Amino acid sequence: xxxxxxxxxxxxxxxxxxxxWLNKHQPDVLALQExxxxxxxxxxxxxxxxxxxxxxxxxxxxxxxxxICKDEISDIVYGMTNFTDEQSRVISATYRNIRFICxxxxxxxxxxxxxxxxxxxxxxxxxxxIIHEKNRYDNCVVLGDFNIAPADIDVYxxxxxxxxxxxxxxxxxxxxxxxxxxxxxxxxxxxxxKQLFTWWDYRMNxxxxxxxxxxxxxxxxxQLMQCANDFGVDTEQRAQERPSDHAPVWIExxx
DNA sequence: ATGGCTTCATAGTGAAGA
Numbered sequence: 001x002x003x004x005x006x007x008x009x010x011x012x013x014x015x016x017x018x019x020x021w022l023n024k025h026q027p028d029v030l031a032l033q034e035x036x037x038x039x040x041x042x043x044x045x046x047x048x049x050x051x052x053x054x055x056x057x058x059x060x061x062x063x064x065x066x067x068i069c070k071d072e073i074s075d076i077v078y079g080m081t082n083f084t085d086e087q088s089r090v091i092s093a094t095y096r097n098i099r100f101i102c103x104x105x106x107x108x109x110x111x112x113x114x115x116x117x118x119x120x121x122x123x124x125x126x127x128x129x130i131i132h133e134k135n136r137y138d139n140c141v142v143l144g145d146f147n148i149a150p151a152d153i154d155v156y157x158x159x160x161x162x163x164x165x166x167x168x169x170x171x172x173x174x175x176x177x178x179x180x181x182x183x184x185x186x187x188x189x190x191x192x193x194k195q196l197f198t199w200w201d202y203r204m205n206x207x208x209x210x211x212x213x214x215x216x217x218x219x220x221x222x223q224l225m226q227c228a229n230d231f232g233v234d235t236e237q238r239a240q241e242r243p244s245d246h247a248p249v250w251i252e253x254x255x
Numbered sequence: 256a257t258g259g260c261t262t263c264a265t266a267g268t269g270a271a272g273a
Contacts, residue, residue: 009272010262034272036263061263062271107273147273166273201273202260215273245261245273 001096001255002026005216006237007033007104007145007199007246011064014244015043021237023050027250028070029095032056033104033145035064035088042066059088065102065144069095081132083125090126092133096255098224099137101130103144110165119147123174130181134221142183142219145199145246148175150185153195154214166215183219186251190231198233199246207238216249228253 004027008014011032022030035042039058047054047068055076056066065088067073077092079085089104103126108119134140148171152158161167179185187196197212206212220228230252238247 013262034262107271109271109273145273199273204259206259213273242261 001028002250002252003029003141003143003218004248004250005031005033005102005143005218006248007216007244009034009036009244009246011035011037011043013242015046017237017240019046019050021248022052022068025250029100030068031100031102031143032066032068033064033102035066036061037064055091055093057088057091063088063104065089065091065104067091067093067095067100067102071095080125080129082128085122085125090129094137097139098255099133099140101133101140101142103142103146105145105147107147108165108171111163111168111170116165120170120174123178127178127181130178134181138221139224140221141224142178143217145215146175146217147215148172149213149215150175150188153193156197156211156213166213178219182221184222184225186218186220186225186228187214187231187249189225190228190251196233198249200238202245216246218249218251224253224255227255
């Protein structure tokens with residue numbers, strides 16, 4: 001089974017690239033973030049045309065998440081349990097008896113911002129949601145744009161970013177607490193201690209200079225982690241014309 | 256130099272992303 005996640009930074013702009021990517025890579029599941037598209041504008045026909053199903057949660061202008069799957073999707077939950085959020089950031093669904101939780105986590109702007117308070121509250125709610133889902137399903141995947149670089153190795157210039165948004169101790173503790181619920185950071189484990197990035201700022205020629213961060217993650221429960229055998233970050237996609245600032249990230253497991 | 260670019264929005268002295 002091939003499982004992928006990609007923050008597409010507007011599905012309106014990137015639809016053609018997403019369809020091409022699905023055709024080329026044929027993942028079983030692709031989690032998308034930042035659709036930036038109203039619920040009723042989601043181009044479901046473009047996905048069914050190439051034999052994919054989808055569950056999505058959109059809104060105007062910002063956020064928006066989707067799960068694109070090769071086969072039947074069931075038990076779709078929109079948003080988080082016990083947390084009312086006007087922002088469309090979470091969708092959960094079952095595919096081949098595995099629970100997939102697609103997340104577009106709060107950015108937070110800066111650690112002295114109001115949005116950073118929201119980020120912390122939001123992650124508390126996400127943990128509760130994950131606990132709830134994990135009680136219902138043995139095998140879970142939490143994947144998406146976490147907006148957290150878990151360690152210094154995940155940052156191109158840790159000195160410059162020390163204590164800053166995406167890299168603060170508070171955020172890294174949030175990430176650790178999530179793993180402590182019973183998940184592995186699959187890309188980190190499969191790549192060992194190798195540095196790799198999933199996002200590069202549009203500015204400063206960041207991609208060409210490889211000034212990036214690893215903020216998109218695929219978290220796996222133990223049985224799934226045990227059968228994970230390959231992974232990749234599709235930097236070719238980030239190198240294309242008019243790319244998203246995030247690259248697709250994928251893992252393969254014998255499931 | 257706390258900028259640089261991209262998207263969505265509106266016509267802002269923009270807002271937000273990461």
